[in-house]
Amino acid sequence: MRELFEATIERLFADIATSHYVLSCEGGEWPAELWAALEESGFALAGVAEDLGGAEATWADMYVLVRAAGRFSVPAPLGESLLANWLLSKAGLEGHAGPLSIAANSVLVIDDERISGIAHAVPWGRSVDAIVAIATTLAEGTPQLVLLQRSTAAQVTQSLNVAGEPRDDLSFSDALVLAQAALPVGLDVDVLAQGGAMLRAGQAAGALHALLDMTAGYARERQQFGKAIGSFQAIQQQLAVFAEQTAAAGIAAEAAFTESDNGLAALTIAAAKISTSEAASVAAGIAHSVHGAIGFTEEYPLHLLTRRLWAWRSEFGSASLWSQRLGQQICSGGSAGYWPLLTSHGQQPLNNSASTPL
Amino acid sequence: MPISQFTYSRLPPEAEVLRVEVREFIQQTLADYPPTLSAQSWMGFDAEFSKKLGAKGWVGMALPKAYGGAEAGPFARYVIIEELLAAGAPVSAHWIADRQSGPLINRFGTEAQKQHYLPAICRGESYFCIGMSEPNSGSDLASIKSNAVRDGDSWVLNGQKVWTTNAHHSHYMIALVRTGEKPASRHDGMSQFIVDLSLPGITIRPIRDLAGGEHFNEVFFDNVRVPADALIGAEGKGWDQVTAELAFERSGPERFLSCMALLKTLIDAVGKEPNAMQSREIGRLSAKLLTLRNMSLSVTAQLVAGEHPTWAASCVKDLGNVFEQELPEVAQLLLETEPRQEGGSEYARVLAYLTQMAPSFSLRGGTREILRGIIARGLGLR
Ligand SMILES: Cc1cc2nc3c(=O)[nH]c(=O)nc-3n(C[C@H](O)[C@H](O)[C@H](O)COP(=O)(O)OP(=O)(O)OC[C@H]3O[C@@H](n4cnc5c(N)ncnc54)[C@H](O)[C@@H]3O)c2cc1C
Numbered sequence: 190m191r192e193l194f195e196a197t198i199e200r201l202f203a204d205i206a207t208s209h210y211v212l213s214c215e216g217g218e219w220p221a222e223l224w225a226a227l228e229e230s231g232f233a234l235a236g237v238a239e240d241l242g243g244a245e246a247t248w249a250d251m252y253v254l255v256r257a258a259g260r261f262s263v264p265a266p267l268g269e270s271l272l273a274n275w276l277l278s279k280a281g282l283e284g285h286a287g288p289l290s291i292a293a294n295s296v297l298v299i300d301d302e303r304i305s306g307i308a309h310a311v312p313w314g315r316s317v318d319a320i321v322a323i324a325t326t327l328a329e330g331t332p333q334l335v336l337l338q339r340s341t342a343a344q345v346t347q348s349l350n351v352a353g354e355p356r357d358d359l360s361f362s363d364a365l366v367l368a369q370a371a372l373p374v375g376l377d378v379d380v381l382a383q384g385g386a387m388l389r390a391g392q393a394a395g396a397l398h399a400l401l402d403m404t405a406g407y408a409r410e411r412q413q414f415g416k417a418i419g420s421f422q423a424i425q426q427q428l429a430v431f432a433e434q435t436a437a438a439g440i441a442a443e444a445a446f447t448e449s450d451n452g453l454a455a456l457t458i459a460a461a462k463i464s465t466s467e468a469a470s471v472a473a474g475i476a477h478s479v480h481g482a483i484g485f486t487e488e489y490p491l492h493l494l495t496r497r498l499w500a501w502r503s504e505f506g507s508a509s510l511w512s513q514r515l516g517q518q519i520c521s522g523g524s525a526g527y528w529p530l531l532t533s534h535g536q537q538p539l540n541n542s543a544s545t546p547l
Numbered sequence: 548m549p550i551s552q553f554t555y556s557r558l559p560p561e562a563e564v565l566r567v568e569v570r571e572f573i574q575q576t577l578a579d580y581p582p583t584l585s586a587q588s589w590m591g592f593d594a595e596f597s598k599k600l601g602a603k604g605w606v607g608m609a610l611p612k613a614y615g616g617a618e619a620g621p622f623a624r625y626v627i628i629e630e631l632l633a634a635g636a637p638v639s640a641h642w643i644a645d646r647q648s649g650p651l652i653n654r655f656g657t658e659a660q661k662q663h664y665l666p667a668i669c670r671g672e673s674y675f676c677i678g679m680s681e682p683n684s685g686s687d688l689a690s691i692k693s694n695a696v697r698d699g700d701s702w703v704l705n706g707q708k709v710w711t712t713n714a715h716h717s718h719y720m721i722a723l724v725r726t727g728e729k730p731a732s733r734h735d736g737m738s739q740f741i742v743d744l745s746l747p748g749i750t751i752r753p754i755r756d757l758a759g760g761e762h763f764n765e766v767f768f769d770n771v772r773v774p775a776d777a778l779i780g781a782e783g784k785g786w787d788q789v790t791a792e793l794a795f796e797r798s799g800p801e802r803f804l805s806c807m808a809l810l811k812t813l814i815d816a817v818g819k820e821p822n823a824m825q826s827r828e829i830g831r832l833s834a835k836l837l838t839l840r841n842m843s844l845s846v847t848a849q850l851v852a853g854e855h856p857t858w859a860a861s862c863v864k865d866l867g868n869v870f871e872q873e874l875p876e877v878a879q880l881l882l883e884t885e886p887r888q889e890g891g892s893e894y895a896r897v898l899a900y901l902t903q904m905a906p907s908f909s910l911r912g913g914t915r916e917i918l919r920g921i922i923a924r925g926l927g928l929r
Contacts (some may be wrong), residue, residue, distance in 0.1 A: 263665045398550055417928075425923035432922055433866045436553045436859070438846055441838040443555040456837075464833035509827055516830030520821045524811035528633045531837055532566070535559070 190246055194235070195253040201226055202261040208490040209239045214264035215353030219316040219321025223265055228286050233267065236275035237284035239513035243274065248387075251275075252446035255388055262493045264354065266290050266313045268388035273321040273336075274382065280334045280370035287318035293381035293505055297324035297361065299333055299369065307360045308337075310504075314357030315345050319367055323378060332378045336368040337361060350500040352493075375452040377538055383453045384400050385505030387445050391463035393501050394442035397465070400494045404428065404476045411481075424479060431475045438468035448534050455539040456530070457516070459511040471500035514539045549925045552859045555841060556848040558919035561760050562622040569630040572603060577636055584693070585635020586808035589801050590762050590904075592716060593637035600631075601671025606641050607649045608669075614653070614661050617667030625800070627801040629840075637714060644668045646799065647792055648675035648721050650740070655780035655788055664719075664741070665927050670672055678708040678766060679789070686917050687781045687785065689733045693768060694725040702726075702778065704742065704771040712911070714751050714764040722768075723785050730783075737785035740777045748772070758903040790857070796912055798846035800862035803839040803867030805908055806874035809901045810836075813878050816894040832877060835870050839863065858925040865918040868909040875902040898904060 205223045214220045227233060235251055237243020248325065255268045273289035292308030308314070308322050317339055324335045339345075341364035348356045377383065405428055408419030418424050434547055445461035448454035473495040477484050484491040518539055522530060576599060584591060600606050605627045610616025617623075628645075631638050636642055638645075649668045652660055667673035684690045693706025704724065714720060720742045730736030744751065748771035753761040780788045810832065817825045842863050849856040878898055879886065886899035909915045 198909050348611075380911065384696055388598045401926075402551065402561045404926065409927055419923075419926075419928040422920070425926075425928050426916065426919045428926055429865070429919035429922035430926060432550065432926055433862045436550050436862050437835075437838050437842060437866060439550060440841045441834075444838075446842050447557070459830070460834040460837040463831055464838045467831075467835075480731050510830065512827045512830035512834065513823060514826075514830065515833055516821060516826030516828065519829055519833055520814055520817055520826060521819050527811060527833075531833065531840070532629075 190244070190250045191253050194232075194246070194250055195257060197230065198232060198254050198257045199261075201230065202257060202263060206261040206263050208262075208493060211262045211264050212487075215349075217315060217347065217349065217353070217355045218264075219313075220265045223263070224288055227265065227267060231286070232288070233270040234274055234284045234286055236271050237278040241277060241278050241281075241283050243284050244308065248275075248443050248446040248449040252391055252443055252490070255391035255446070256395035256398075256442070259392030259497070260399040262352075262396065262497055266317060267390060269312050269317075269385075272381075272384040272388060273436075274372070275336060276321055276376075276384075277336065277368070279373040282334075282336065282368050282370055285319060285336075288313065288316065290314060290320045291381050291385060292320050292322035292359070293385045295324075296323050297322055297335070298327050299324040299335060299366065300327040302366055302369070303363045304335060304337060304361045305363055305364050307358060309358050310348070310356040311359055312338065312357050313355045315347055315355055320359070321381070323372065323381060324369075332372045334370050334372050335366045338367050341365060350504070352440055352496040352500045354497075354500065356504075377453070377455070379455075379539075380453060382505050383455055383458050383539075384461065384512065386459045386462040387442075387449065387453065389501040390438075390442040390445055390458070390465040393465040393469050393498055394435075394439045396494045396498055396501075397438050398466055400472055400476050400491075400498070401428075401431055401435045403491060403494070404431065404479050408479055420477070427475045427479065432473050434468035434471045438465040441465060449543040454534065456515065457537055459515045462506060462511045463508045466502035469502040473498050481507070549858045551556065552849060552854075552856060553842060553845045553862075554848075556845060558622055558626065558844065559620075562620070562626045565623055565626045566630060568604070569627050573630065573634045573636060573690065577634060580635070582635070582808045582812050582893045583896050584637070586900050586904075587637065588632060588635055588643050588805050589638075590639050590712075590760075591635070591637030592639040592713070594640050596637050597640040597671035597674075599671070600638075600641070600892065601669060603920060604669075606645050606669055606671040607665065610649055610653050610665055610669060614665035616649075616665070621850050622844075623846065625847050626637065629800040630805070632800050633807055635808045640674050640716065641668070641671045643677060643713065643717075644673055644675040647677065647796060648719070650795060651721065651739075651788065651792060652779060654791075655739075657776070660741070660776065660779065674713060674717040675721070676711050676714045676717040676720045676744075678714075678720040679709050680710045681707055682709050686914055688723070688789075689737070691723060691725060691737070693722070695773075697726075697774075701772050702740065702775065702776045704740070704748075704768040704773060706768050708766040708768075710754070710763045711766050712763050714744065715761070716767050717744055721768065721779065723789055725784055726785075734786040736783055737784050737789075739779045739785045739788055741774060741779050742768075742771070742773060742777060746771050746773065756907075758900065773851065793857070793913075794846065794855060794857050794860040796860075797864040797918075798843055798850075799854070800840065800843055801844070802864045802912075803870050805871045805904070806901050808876055808897050809878055812894040812897045816882055816884065816892065822916050828877050828881055832870070832874065839867050839870060842866070858922065861913075861918045861921045861925075863911075864912060865915055865922070868915065871908045872905045875905050 297306035
């Protein structure tokens with residue numbers, strides 16, 4: 190499934206998500222043409238169970254979709270829709286082919302079928318059909334997976350990330366939910382933050398790869414002092430570090446998706462968010478340095494990637510937040526538990542009690 | 548783009564089975580092994596321990612059964628060595644033989660050479676060292692001067708090697724020397740020899756390192772007469788043979804686990820209620836460790852598939868060395884515990900020792916600049 194997914198989506202993105210198109214969507218323009226193509230190909234429903242209308246793809250399969258979205262700076266909530274649909278399906282609810290988003294950071298209370306509260310920093314919150322969130326039931330205070338129709342929001346406060354991608358706050362006041370279910374067994378109340386972190390890690394891996402291609406290519410072509418700048422050892426050594434970071438980010442992200450076959454592999458996801466965020470910082474700096482002034486212009490597409498890396502490294506928890514959670518977990522187990530923890534497959538829940546919420 | 552060489556692959560279940568066994572073995576044989584000793588990692592020498600590992604079948608385990616090996620795959624060996632390194636087991640005696648010399652002899656040796664050398668390697672009783680560097684040839688290895696001249700049915704060796712780890716404990720050196728007339732290309736005209744270090748004309752002098760340890764040596768060859776069958780592989784093809792070893796030498800867990808003892812003692816010294824800075828740094832470093840392990844396993848998977856991942860192995864070693872070297876730097880900022888050579892806590896002594904060892908991590912096995920040069924070549928820049 191993976192190869193087919195990758196080949197198909199890359200063709201789709203190459204056709205539609207050109208640099209010009211991506212730039213024109215920045216600021217909140219809804220990518221109608223792109224989403225129509227995605228919807229027609231059914232990608233958003235990839236992770237939904239077959240009996241609920243999906244392809245029952247695993248996260249290992251969906252990794253290539255998310256990575257490709259990162260590589261092409263895709264200005265649409267594809268990853269968010271994959272995660273939302275996967276969760277709905279896990280909870281026994283039907284998937285939704287239209288654009289969905291997720292609210293990892295929210296304070297929502299549900300009373301029977303009515304929802305009130307606020308969902309923060311919802312990707313493309315102003316444009317999606319609906320969002321998946323976790324609300325607390327008024328009666329028992331237990332977590333409930335909810336699907337909220339965007340048009341029922343009482344207020345939408347618009348906001349944009351560094352790359353001009355919408356990250357909006359939506360407040361609800363006694364709005365009717367579209368669907369709800371108990372949080373599926375095996376999933377943490379933190380599942381949306383974990384899933385979001387996994388998505389951004391996967392996108393960053395794709396963007397880093399594209400950025401390395403672009404930067405190494407530029408270094409081979411740009412001439413100064415009568416030769417390609419890539420022939421200078423100082424440039425070569427920087428690009429080698431860039432390549433190492435890109436390789437590290439790629440494998441960390443792929444591990445997070447691959448290990449998330451039943452639930453989400455919290456520890457591996459934490460490692461992926463940390464590794465990709467660090468790689469983003471190192472790589473964006475080197476990429477700009479090697480490109481010189483041309484890379485600082487709007488016309489040259491370098492910034493489409495670097496500004497996204499700067500945005501994504503902070504979203505769904507910075508490297509610091511995940512490092513702290515991971516560190517806490519490790520220290521509470523002491524040195525005897527350390528190596529066994531690292532060599533297990535990262536399915537353990539992460540202790541997040543002592544750290545700040547998203 | 549060579550980045551695509553890195554794909555995630557989980558250890559196969561049959562390799563994971565070994566993990567339980569080797570953990571039990573370590574618990575039995577190394578109970579109460581102090582962190583100050585485990586800090587030596589693969590520099591810790593213990594002939595008895597190597598023999599016990601040999602008896603378990605865990606030395607030279609990838610070699611053919613006919614020569615005492617277990618024909619185990621690289622993943623099985625990976626599990627064994629990562630468990631040993633994580634525990635800081637004293638594996639130095641057989642380390643080079645297991646990692647490099649055994650596979651080299653198996654690949655390039657004659658039937659007689661295999662029968663002669665491999666069984667003792669697999670028993671954990673035969674130790675090897677690598678004679679590549681010379682006083683005037685470090686990074687520029689192709690500039691070596693030591694040479695062997697054919698004389699009847701033997702070869703006569705002259706010259707000097709330096710920084711040879713474990714030469715003073717080893718039975719054999721695999722030496723890279725010049726053979727034949729001045730070649731057209733500087734990478735031609737080199738050959739590898741298995742030199743019996745007890746032969747007359749060989750002088751071995753340990754060189755004390757900055758922490759007072761004796762691990763590496765200078766080795767002099769003064770008209771050392773070795774038999775014709777000391778030549779390993781093809782005459783004049785030494786360079787190709789050496790570079791073929793590099794993927795094995797550069798991608799293993801020893802390239803990022805050298806400071807495991809520090810990480811573990813740090814975790815205990817910090818305790819169960821770390822402050823925000825401590826938990827953040829320990830978490831961040833552990834994430835890197837997990838990622839490096841996944842990269843290293845991915846190179847192992849490429850080796851299993853019969854590929855030659857020299858490029859990917861260079862990435863693992865350089866990133867791994869940067870990580871190992873960062874550990875003492877970060878540790879000393881997390882607790883107000885001064886490093887101690889003597890006295891102080893176990894953590895303080897491990898910190899002192901590994902702070903001093905850290906510079907060597909990015910020298911042995913190829914320097915940072917040389918590795919990054921290889922990586923840049925893979926990016927099409929050279
Ligand atoms: C603990 C330890 C164990 C060792 N064990 C062994 C062993 O068992 N067998 C063995 O044969 N050797 C061994 N070595 C030697 C090791 O392989 C060499 O130290 C290494 O290859 C570097 O050579 P050098 O020390 O002569 O430094 P040099 O080559 O002189 O390098 C000095 C500095 O110059 C830089 N440099 C050199 N050339 C270039 C270039 N072209 N471009 C940019 N920078 C450059 C290097 O990167 C380095 O930073 C060991 C070394 C150590 C520290």
